[in-house]
Amino acid sequence: MRAVYRKELRTFFSSMVGYIFIGFVLLIAGIFITMTNFRQGYPNFEYSLGSVSMILLFVVPILTMRIFAEERHSKTDQLLYSLPISVKEIVLGKYFAALTVFAIPCAVMCVYPIIMSFYGKISFTSAYGAMVGFFLLGASLIAVGEFMSSLTESQLIAAVISFAAMLVIYMMSSLSMLIPATASASYIAFAVVILLLALLIYYMTKSYWTAFAAAAVLELILAVFYFTGSARFEGLFSKTISTLSFWSRLDNFVFGIFDVTAVVYYITVCAVFMVLTVQSVEKRRWS
Amino acid sequence: MIEVKNLTKKYGSNYAIDHLNFNVKSGHIYGFLGPNGAGKSTTMNIIAGCLAATEGTVKINGYDIYEEPIKAKRSIGYLPEFPPLYMDMTPYEYLRFVAEAKEVDRGLVDEKIEQVMQVTGITDMQDRLIKNLSKGYRQRVGIAQAMLGEPEVIILDEPTVGLDPKQIIEIRELIKSLGTNHTVILSSHILSEISAVCDYVLIISKGKLVAQDTLENLATHYTSSSTVRLLVSGDEGGLRMAVDTVKDSITDFTYGQDKDEPQYLAAEIRVPRDTDIRAQLSTALVENGCTILSMTTESLSLEDVFLMLTQDSYDDDEAASREADALPAAVSELSEDETEPDESLTYDSLLSAGYENVGLKDDESEDEADEDEEDFRDYEPDLEALEAAEAEEKAKAEAEMAARLRKREQPAETSQPRKKQDEGEYRSLFTISDDDKGEDNK
Numbered sequence: 001m002r003a004v005y006r007k008e009l010r011t012f013f014s015s016m017v018g019y020i021f022i023g024f025v026l027l028i029a030g031i032f033i034t035m036t037n038f039r040q041g042y043p044n045f046e047y048s049l050g051s052v053s054m055i056l057l058f059v060v061p062i063l064t065m066r067i068f069a070e071e072r073h074s075k076t077d078q079l080l081y082s083l084p085i086s087v088k089e090i091v092l093g094k095y096f097a098a099l100t101v102f103a104i105p106c107a108v109m110c111v112y113p114i115i116m117s118f119y120g121k122i123s124f125t126s127a128y129g130a131m132v133g134f135f136l137l138g139a140s141l142i143a144v145g146e147f148m149s150s151l152t153e154s155q156l157i158a159a160v161i162s163f164a165a166m167l168v169i170y171m172m173s174s175l176s177m178l179i180p181a182t183a184s185a186s187y188i189a190f191a192v193v194i195l196l197l198a199l200l201i202y203y204m205t206k207s208y209w210t211a212f213a214a215a216a217v218l219e220l221i222l223a224v225f226y227f228t229g230s231a232r233f234e235g236l237f238s239k240t241i242s243t244l245s246f247w248s249r250l251d252n253f254v255f256g257i258f259d260v261t262a263v264v265y266y267i268t269v270c271a272v273f274m275v276l277t278v279q280s281v282e283k284r285r286w287s
Numbered sequence: 288m289i290e291v292k293n294l295t296k297k298y299g300s301n302y303a304i305d306h307l308n309f310n311v312k313s314g315h316i317y318g319f320l321g322p323n324g325a326g327k328s329t330t331m332n333i334i335a336g337c338l339a340a341t342e343g344t345v346k347i348n349g350y351d352i353y354e355e356p357i358k359a360k361r362s363i364g365y366l367p368e369f370p371p372l373y374m375d376m377t378p379y380e381y382l383r384f385v386a387e388a389k390e391v392d393r394g395l396v397d398e399k400i401e402q403v404m405q406v407t408g409i410t411d412m413q414d415r416l417i418k419n420l421s422k423g424y425r426q427r428v429g430i431a432q433a434m435l436g437e438p439e440v441i442i443l444d445e446p447t448v449g450l451d452p453k454q455i456i457e458i459r460e461l462i463k464s465l466g467t468n469h470t471v472i473l474s475s476h477i478l479s480e481i482s483a484v485c486d487y488v489l490i491i492s493k494g495k496l497v498a499q500d501t502l503e504n505l506a507t508h509y510t511s512s513s514t515v516r517l518l519v520s521g522d523e524g525g526l527r528m529a530v531d532t533v534k535d536s537i538t539d540f541t542y543g544q545d546k547d548e549p550q551y552l553a554a555e556i557r558v559p560r561d562t563d564i565r566a567q568l569s570t571a572l573v574e575n576g577c578t579i580l581s582m583t584t585e586s587l588s589l590e591d592v593f594l595m596l597t598q599d600s601y602d603d604d605e606a607a608s609r610e611a612d613a614l615p616a617a618v619s620e621l622s623e624d625e626t627e628p629d630e631s632l633t634y635d636s637l638l639s640a641g642y643e644n645v646g647l648k649d650d651e652s653e654d655e656a657d658e659d660e661e662d663f664r665d666y667e668p669d670l671e672a673l674e675a676a677e678a679e680e681k682a683k684a685e686a687e688m689a690a691r692l693r694k695r696e697q698p699a700e701t702s703q704p705r706k707k708q709d710e711g712e713y714r715s716l717f718t719i720s721d722d723d724k725g726e727d728n729k
Contacts, residue, residue: 003387007373014375079371079432081337083388084360286339 004085004093008067009100018101021063025105028055033112043120045113046130050254053134053247056141057170061162063101064145065155067094068281072153081285091277095146095270102138106131126256133253136266140246141166143273150280173248176241183233187226190237194218204283288313288470289334289440294343296329296494303329305494306343313439316466318485318502319474322597326494327474328368331444334472335365347440361389364438364469368445370429374418378409378428381417382435389436403431407461423454430461434469441465442472447480459484478593492597506589512538513586515564517554518545521577526552529571533564551580560586 012018029052036048071077080090113127148162149155168175179189198215202208226233242248249266252259289311296303304326311317321327332338334345336352336359345352350359373381382400391399404410407427412420417428426446433441443462447455462484465471475481481488482502490498498505519526523542530540533556542554558564569579587595 003384006387007384010380011373011375074371074374075367075369076371076373078332078337078365078367078369079385082335082360082363082365082367083385084357084390084436085388086357285337 001085001089001093001096004080004090005097005100008094008097012063012097012101015066017063017066021059021101022105024059024062025052025055025102026108028052029105029109029112037112037116038119041120043116043122044256045116045122045127046254046256049109049130049134050250053137053250054170056138057163057166060102060138060141060145060166061148061159063098064142064149064162065159066149067098067146068150068277069153069155069158072284073155077281077284087278087281091146091150091274091281095143095274095277098142098146099139102142103135106135106138109134123256125258129256129258130250130253133250133259133262133266136263137246137250140266140269140273143270143277144169147273147277147280150277169246173238173242173245176238179237181235181238183226183230183236186233186235186237187222187230190222191219194222204279288348289472290344290346291330291334292344292346294330294333294345295341296326296333296338297341302494304333304491307491307494307496309489309496309499311440311470311472313470315487316462316471316473316485318481318488319472319491320476320478320481320488320593321474321491322476325476325491325597327476327491328444329494330491331365331442331472331474332367335363335367335442336360337365337367361436362439364433364436364441366426366429366433366441366443366446368448370425370432372417372425372428375416377414377416378404378420378431379413381428382431385432386435391436399435399437403434406434406464407431408457423450423457426450426454426458427461430458430465434465438469440470440472444474445476446473447475447477455480478590482589490593490596497596502589505592509592509595510587510589511560512557513560513562513584515556515558515568515582515584517542517552517556517568517572517582518548518580519552519554519572519577520550520580521552521572521575523552525575525577526554526572529568529575529577530554530556532571533567536562536564552577 012021029048032048032051033045036042036051037045042048068077071080110128110131113122113124116122117124144165145158145162148165149158151161152158179185194215197218198211201214202211205211246266246269249259249262252262291307291309291311294304294307307326307330319327319331329338333340334347334352336356339353345359347359348362350362352359373384376384379400382403383396386396386400401410404413407430409424409427409431412424412428417425420428430441430443430446433443446462447458450458459480462471462473466484473481473485485502487501488499488505489496500508517526526542530537537556537558539557540554542552545551545553556564556568563584565582565584569582572579
């Protein structure tokens with residue numbers, strides 16, 4: 001794993017990607033912090049961090065697009081497969097390398113509250129608490145991006161689908177508001193999501209039966225729940241979605257609360273996408 | 288060392304490799320030979336753990352490549368068909384990464400890298416970016432990568448493809464020198480390469496292993512006999528009687544009406560190499576009232592053996608479908624105990640395929656038979672070029688020819704009436720070999 005990690009880290013900085021990513025994050029962070037904290041005199045670092053979090057949507061795909069897509073494109077993945085390292089180590093090595101690149105601007109941003117403290121009273125705990133939330137949000141998005149990169153051998157497609165996926169995640173909570181709060185609407189929305197999930201399963205496994213069985217079982221469970229007590233479904237969909245949204249999870253941190261459930265949530269997301277990535281890379285050996 | 292059992296890889300309903308079985312023992316250079324698309328790369332990918340098999344097992348030093356991939360992979364250095372190089376790294380950085388991944392001892396990393404760079408001759412290039420290196424040097428970096436970690440087996444997939452002749456020789460020398468410390472498996476579709484480097488050959492075709500032996504054994508086994516081809520004008524009885532006079536020195540005899548010129552008889556007589564029956568035969572033929580229109584001998588080179596073996600398996604499908612309508616055109620008369628049914632006349636078929644490509648359809652009448660031959664002589668360079676360059680592309684066409692020929696080759700269990708159009712084919716296959724091998728006889 002260490003070999004992959006070091007190689008990957010070196011690749012980030014031998015190409016422009018690492019520098020562009022770090023520079024861009026710092027530029028946007030600098031602008032927001034200058035505007036909010038220095039020009040307007042807000043003492044809350046975490047507010048500006050909340051605004052800065054939006055740009056991760058644009059820069060994380062740039063960081064993650066090449067992780068697997070390029071290996072596949074240049075056929076260097078064959079080397080990785082033939083080396084005595086497991087796919088898990090490859091995926092984790094690459095993930096931690098990307099995480100390290102992301103940690104650099106985060107570390108620089110940790111200096112801002114100290115600078116701010118020269119000019120007024122700053123709550124360091126809420127500032128750094130928010131910083132942890134910000135880093136975890138980034139870590140989850142990198143995990144999503146790495147997974148997307150493992151699906152294709154074109155970096156461009158990897159970047160586009162990562163961006164699309166992150167955009168959906170970003171707008172998820174506002175989009176879910178469009179769905180009426182009635183129980184039946186919730187039920188239909190869940191049913192559609194299950195079908196989409198089945199499609200994804202089919203794409204991953206290329207087996208009609210697995211996808212069909214998964215869809216059938218989930219739809220059945222959903223139907224049983226709905227018909228035994230439809231009242232539970234009122235507004236459930238939008239509630240579920242906003243619980244799942246990455247960004248709304250950051251809100252608590254921005255308001256100065258260190259939300260442990262959010263920390264657990266982010267770490268879970270990372271783990272899930274790591275597992276998916278391992279599966280997706282493993283699968284390539286079978287096709 | 289490496290045990291391959293029942294290895295199968297299916298893509299959809301197509302078999303990329305079909306129940307392969309072989310063992311690799313330490314201390315040899317193995318050549319994996321086969322035409323393009325025969326399944327060489329697939330097999331090597333599976334052995335190296337880059338691809339999963341549909342069925343079957345690969346064991347390396349007793350470790351199954353799926354069950355204990357890490358342990359198995361430690362004994363393998365693999366260079367895929369496209370060297371998996373990171374273009375933005377220098378050879379040193381690249382080798383360092385590989386050495387770390389192969390868990391070469393920390394303190395020894397630099398020393399080992401230095402060592403493989405020296406062996407592969409890339410020491411001077413170690414600080415240039417790989418993307419700026421020539422193909423030959425890239426290949427060397429790839430080989431250096433495979434050598435790192437001192438694996439017992441080094442697998443090289445077509446390591447000389449795309450190199451210039453000088454580089455090819457250098458890489459071959461390098462592979463030979465690797466053979467002294469490692470077991471090397473080398474794949475190629477070029478026989479001369481295999482025969483220059485390897486001491487054991489596995490010939491694979493259409494995913495099936497068609498032969499495995501040492502080079503010497505293959506050579507003695509398959510090239511021990513030569514074939515005399517005849518085109519005579521006369522009756523069957525005369526021909527048989529004439530051949531009877533040399534009965535003792537021949538191993539097989541088949542004849543039939545010629546394809547293009549049905550009024551003549553075409554015959555093939557197989558004799559042990561170094562036996563010359565031509566003088567005796569021609570006298571006997573004349574005495575029995577047959578006029579010799581042409582007589583040639585040919586013996587198989589290793590190249591022919593390769594082509595023959597690899598084409599045979601292409602026939603299988605077609606052969607099966609032809610079984611019904613193809614009538615044996617030849618009658619076997621003499622003892623067949625030494626005859627290998629596999630020793631078909633594919634070489635001819637190849638030539639005739641090439642021959643058809645030049646548009647030299649043999650549709651001239653019998654009167655021009657001699658002229659015919661002269662025409663061919665003029666085309667000889669063309670034929671040779673074609674043979675070399677288009678051999679693979681024309682595999683299909685050749686295979687078809689081979690199938691037909693093989694039908695003829697198989698001794699008929701029952702002598703059935705011969706079909707005219709069938710013999711017509713025979714003739715066309717025949718004439719080329721007359722021409723091509725004519726030189727050897729003179």
